Amino acid sequence: MFTGLIETVGVVSRLDRTAPGCKLVVLTPLASELRQGESVAVNGVCLTATACEGAEWSADIGPETARVTTLGGLVPGQPVNLERSMRADGRFGGHFVQGHADGTGVVEAVNPDGESNWIAIRIPLELESYVIPKGSIAIDGVSLTVARLEGATVHVMIVPFTWTHTALSSLGIGDRVNVECDMVGKYVARSLDLAARSGITP
Numbered sequence: 001m002f003t004g005l006i007e008t009v010g011v012v013s014r015l016d017r018t019a020p021g022c023k024l025v026v027l028t029p030l031a032s033e034l035r036q037g038e039s040v041a042v043n044g045v046c047l048t049a050t051a052c053e054g055a056e057w058s059a060d061i062g063p064e065t066a067r068v069t070t071l072g073g074l075v076p077g078q079p080v081n082l083e084r085s086m087r088a089d090g091r092f093g094g095h096f097v098q099g100h101a102d103g104t105g106v107v108e109a110v111n112p113d114g115e116s117n118w119i120a121i122r123i124p125l126e127l128e129s130y131v132i133p134k135g136s137i138a139i140d141g142v143s144l145t146v147a148r149l150e151g152a153t154v155h156v157m158i159v160p161f162t163w164t165h166t167a168l169s170s171l172g173i174g175d176r177v178n179v180e181c182d183m184v185g186k187y188v189a190r191s192l193d194l195a196a197r198s199g200i201t202p
Helices: 029-033 063-068 125-130 160-165 183-197
Strands: 008-018 021-027 039-042 045-053 056-061 079-084 103-113 116-122 136-139 142-145 148-150 153-158 176-181
Touching (some): 008 029, 021 063, 029 045, 029 056, 039 056, 103 153, 116 160, 125 176, 125 183, 176 183
Antiparallel strands (some): 008 021, 008 079, 021 056, 039 045, 039 079, 045 056, 103 116, 103 176, 136 142, 148 153
């Protein structure tokens, strides 16, 4: 379980293609604190640390994860958002983030507004029912509030601290991002769908 509050921004050192998928190597000072087997969200996708050496740590990316998230398209030098899994005795912030992306969205616009910035992201049509105005959404692992909805386009405002302390500031029009909808909303939508199919009136 994660919170969507990014600990640090790492940099992709390598993405090696392997028979089972990919091997990702990330450069970050956080590597010295990681242990083999620990869970780390990379741009909102939960991965398992397989090795930690010096300022780098590595993780395997399976074929399915490479296909359904943006991780298969990472390139050396690209910044990535990093968050370790939440400790049981830690303070909870952000919102419940599983590290399981529901799909990928496409950045449609990035516009400054004073010291903040607006980002508009078109999400897959099948995710529309899980997103509500003023609800929570994770974009590349960052816990954000949906400021406005226009069809399948989600508008979020990025405050200065988040802009300077995450990789969201590197996004441009046309870039793909990992999208994870609010877990509570998904459970509610699933329950209503099952009830409707069973002929039960909520």
